Amino acid sequence: MGLLSPFNLVWLFGSLAVLVLIYLRARARTTIDVSSLMLFEEIGAPVVQRRMFRLDALFWLEAAALSALSLALAGLYLTVLRPIELHRTHAMVFDLGAAMGAREGNQSRLDHARSEALAIVSRAPADTRFSIIGYALGARVIHAETSDRAVIRSALMSLEAAAVAPRPAALKAALIRAREATAIDLFTDRAPASSMVADALDPARLKLHLVGAPAENIAIVSLAPGTPGIRQGHCVVRSFAQHAVRAVLTIESDRGERLTAPIVIEPDEEAVVPFGPLAHGGLVHAQLTAPDDALAADNQRWAYVAPGDSKTRALVLSADAAVRDDLSRILLGINQNLTVAAFDPAQYRASANDSYALVVMHNCYLPGLHAPAILLIFPPAPGEAGITVRGTIAGVELHNQSRREAAAEPLSFAQVREVALGPQDGILAQSVAAAGRPAIPLAAIGTYRDERVGLIAFDVRDRLLLNPDDLDALLLTVHLIKRLTAPQSLEVVATGAYVTIPTTGAVTVIDPNRHEEKLSADRSGHAGFTALSAGRYRVTTPAGETSVYANYFNEDESNLSAGPETVPAADTAARPGHQSLPMTMGMESLEVWLVAIAILALLAESILLTGEWWRRRIPRYV
DSSP states (O other): OEESOGGGHHHHHHHHHHHHHHHHHHHSSOOOOOOGGGTTOOOOOOOOOOOSOOOOHHHHHHHHHHHHHHHHHHTEEEEEEEEOOOOOEEEEEEEOSGGGGOEETTEEHHHHHHHHHHHHHHHSOTTOEEEEEEESSSEEEEEEEEOOHHHHHHHHHTOOOOSSOOOHHHHHHHHHHHTTSSEEEEEESSOOOHHHHHHHSOGGGEEEEEOOOOOOOEEEEEEEOOBTTTBOEEEEEEEOSSSOEEEEEEEEETTSOEEEEEEEEOTTOEEEEEEOOOSSOEEEEEEEEOTTOOOOTTSEEEEEEOOSSSOEEEEEEOSOHHHHHHHHHHHHHHOTTEEEEEEOTTTOOOOTTOOOSEEEEESOOOTTOOOSEEEEESOOSSOOTTOEEEEEEEEEEBSSOTTTTTOSSOOEEEEEEEEEOOTTOEEEEEBOOBTTBOOOEEEEEEEETTEEEEEEOBOOTTTGGGOGGGHHHHHHHHHHHHHHHSOTTEEEEETTOEEEEEOSSOEEEEOTTOOEEEEOOOTTSEEEEEOOSSEEEEEEETTEEEEEEEEOOOHHHHOOSSOSOOOOTTOGGGOTTOOOOOEEEEEEEOHHHHHHHHHHHHHHHHHHHHHHHHHHHSOOOO
16 A cells, blocks of 8 residues: 655645634534523523533544545555456367267267357457467467457368377477467367376466267278188277167278178177178278267278289399298288299399289399389398498387387397488388487388389398387388389378378379368479378379378277266366466555545535434424
């Protein structure tokens, strides 16, 4: 509390002194009323009790009015904490994972979140600036801060759920981008960990909107097309429903084969549905149809298998007999219609009648061999087929292992060839960058003189590919061989994968939702995009058209049987309506209150004086 002008207190003390003097003058002498009939009668003088100062209600009311007015004139104020005046900024963060696309009646979970956000925009003051941030694999700003309501509503309507599971790191990045806003709203179907929120921003500033209700879903987990004419294929379907679900599974290929199987899946069970064997193979598509299924992204799946209507030949060259045996087993496991020939490169004699669909060379290179697909494993110096070998490195660790959580130790290779790739090569795996040594490619695929060339830079001796403890090496090799032998105009990937396209010009990509995107080639002659939707991507380049099929399944996101998690009251990440704003010391003026007190005191005095006057006016009869 304080006074802006202490000198003005003279008004307070001066006015109160005048008031006291007036009352002293009025109360100093007692007046006696004498009747005219007793004018000449001698009587005794009454005993008069003199008062120097008499305190009554009128005095206190007048003193209060004068004091209040004097303090108001002096500028009485209070020192208080006030929030710093900031521009009103409101950040709305949206979970765009696959589960947000689950249907609930005629709307999806994302539609419900959008409706809540539109209501917030409608209720906000006109000067509020909104920003919209979405996250799934990563975080991105859908629209920067603006107070234009039409633009914000348009941005909200453009939100779409992706067919990927949202990453916790993406949520944290989205909250970090939003933390400068004075208010933050998070729309999701799963409550984030409070510790993660606290690392990104003040949890009290975050208002959590949990959307969604329990829903039933069935999903295709995997599709194995088998071997055409030899081995059955199978499709694994999982139920996340609370009761038995009837569905129809349709298997069809691009060569005209079609199989339909009605199935009944028990709650929280998996059904393995065998089919075939297919007569021809090719691109195989599985489609699941169920009346009460809430999520559509995991109801279809694609796989490619080499056609079985013609025998193809593969050649394996290695000086190590165990390596030849391991590679032959892997090739036959991928395609049983292959005829595999394995030789020591020193003993192999090429023939004019030899024709191979795939040639695999381990620690050797025969320049006279040509095939539509060539796989070089641990190639020697100086290198060929567009690959330059710079040297050999020992003890290299594989980066981004799919089984890193389950493995006791990270997968490392005894020997790796350091290579320089051509501009058209796409890297499938690389090493972990060590101190003083950058990451090097461990698996890649590219094109050289109209031949598809694959590279595996690590050595596969000592039964590396068949060792259960080194399963990542086998999976990487199988994936590369499938990519190498598949048609160049066809690619099957998982959603969330980054697809690279070698091109010399502009690229047009039409996603499964029929959204068109124009891409440009980079300096290495590649264009790329991330497959965020499940289905077929049509990619058009100057060289022709390519189809990319994206498969989606995630156990956590596909499980819709439970509703949004209940957030404990103590969880500060979910407390609505609390905003922690920066504070500063400020002055709160009391002038209005003091003037109001003076007016009330004067009104009370007027009422007392009016009552006294009215009592004197009423005649009294004795």
